[in-house]
Amino acid sequence: MRHSVLKALLVVLGTLPPVFVTALARADGAQPLPPLPTAATPAAPALPAPPASPPVAAPSEEGSATTEATATPAAGPPPTAPRNVRDADTTLTFTLCNGTDTKSTVHLSTGCSGVFGLRGSVTRVDGVPATEGAGLMFSADGEDYWQRRIFNTRDEYRVALGGGAVGLEGALLGAFAFGFRAPVTEQQGPVVRAGAYGYLLGNDAFTSSLIELPQLQVGWQWSRGHAVVELAGTTGVALTGRYRVGDAEARDIGQGFTVGAHASFQIPWLRVSLEAERLPTHDAIALPVDVATGTLCAVASPLAICADARITQARAFVAGAEPLVRVGYAGLTIGLTGEQ
Numbered sequence: 001m002r003h004s005v006l007k008a009l010l011v012v013l014g015t016l017p018p019v020f021v022t023a024l025a026r027a028d029g030a031q032p033l034p035p036l037p038t039a040a041t042p043a044a045p046a047l048p049a050p051p052a053s054p055p056v057a058a059p060s061e062e063g064s065a066t067t068e069a070t071a072t073p074a075a076g077p078p079p080t081a082p083r084n085v086r087d088a089d090t091t092l093t094f095t096l097c098n099g100t101d102t103k104s105t106v107h108l109s110t111g112c113s114g115v116f117g118l119r120g121s122v123t124r125v126d127g128v129p130a131t132e133g134a135g136l137m138f139s140a141d142g143e144d145y146w147q148r149r150i151f152n153t154r155d156e157y158r159v160a161l162g163g164g165a166v167g168l169e170g171a172l173l174g175a176f177a178f179g180f181r182a183p184v185t186e187q188q189g190p191v192v193r194a195g196a197y198g199y200l201l202g203n204d205a206f207t208s209s210l211i212e213l214p215q216l217q218v219g220w221q222w223s224r225g226h227a228v229v230e231l232a233g234t235t236g237v238a239l240t241g242r243y244r245v246g247d248a249e250a251r252d253i254g255q256g257f258t259v260g261a262h263a264s265f266q267i268p269w270l271r272v273s274l275e276a277e278r279l280p281t282h283d284a285i286a287l288p289v290d291v292a293t294g295t296l297c298a299v300a301s302p303l304a305i306c307a308d309a310r311i312t313q314a315r316a317f318v319a320g321a322e323p324l325v326r327v328g329y330a331g332l333t334i335g336l337t338g339e340q
Contacts, residue, residue: 117335130246137162167204256280
């Protein structure tokens with residue numbers, strides 16, 4: 001019993017070498033205990049401890065808001081690409097004087113053509129006695145093209161009033177046609193329009209008037225950037241009109257179809273327009289009246305200079321004869337136009 005108590009104490013304290021523990025056990029008659037680990041018998045290696053998590057401090061209200069704002073950026077509208085980058089390079093994008101709505105692909109080309117100013121004019125008549133001379137008037141005129149998808153329009157106007165050596169002088173002209181341009185390409189295609197055309201103009205040397213309704217326009221239009229080019233043939237019903245030169249009897253226009261053509265070229269600083277038309281008559285001569293007009297405008301916004309000319313040729317009644325009468329009517333306008 002004594003040996004057992006001693007052995008237990010020694011084992012617990014681990015102060016005796018193994019050989020003494022074995023001897024004491026044999027003397028007591030008990031089975032020897034396994035040897036205790038010593039410096040000569042290394043212990044089994046310990047498993048590595050898992051890495052400790054860094055301490056997380058409890059954030060204050062300001063810290064919590066700052067951390068949340070930093071970790072999760074505030075929601076906002078997604079970034080958008082620049083609008084109509086492609087249109088700005090390749091499609092019709094007219095400047096302010098040629099307004100455009102790129103979202104709807106609306107294109108309005110005026111060539112900065114709306115000009116208001118003072119117009120000096122000169123009238124010349126060949127074939128019959130008539131008053132000739134110069135005049136001065138206030139004048140406004142323009143020619144516009146509009147395009148949206150396949151829809152297309154053309155309109156022109158002129159208003160003028162004044163006088164001079166040829167007496168009271170003025171002009172009132174308007175035209176409008178609406179139709180379609182087939183999209184052969186994005187910039188060009190055949191165009192078909194229908195509309196109306198009419199005017200009243202002149203002085204003491206001549207007077208000319210016409211109402212044409214309907215008028216049909218068929219041609220080809222090309223447009224890109226700030227440029228518009230169109231060539232078209234025209235025809236329509238001449239409802240009524242008159243043409244008088246000097247002392248000759250007035251010619252009656254109407255009861256037939258007109259035949260003509262127009263050509264237009266526009267860029268923001270230049271506009272060229274040409275028109276020609278043969279008008280039917282229903283009087284004793286029964287020969288047509290031929291009219292040709294042209295306009296050239298140069299623009300350096302807000303100033304513009306426009307030159308225009310009109311030539312009319314027809315037979316006339318003069319003292320039982322039917323001479324060929326030609327009237328030349330030209331003008332130069334210096335005025336203001338829209339901004340570029």
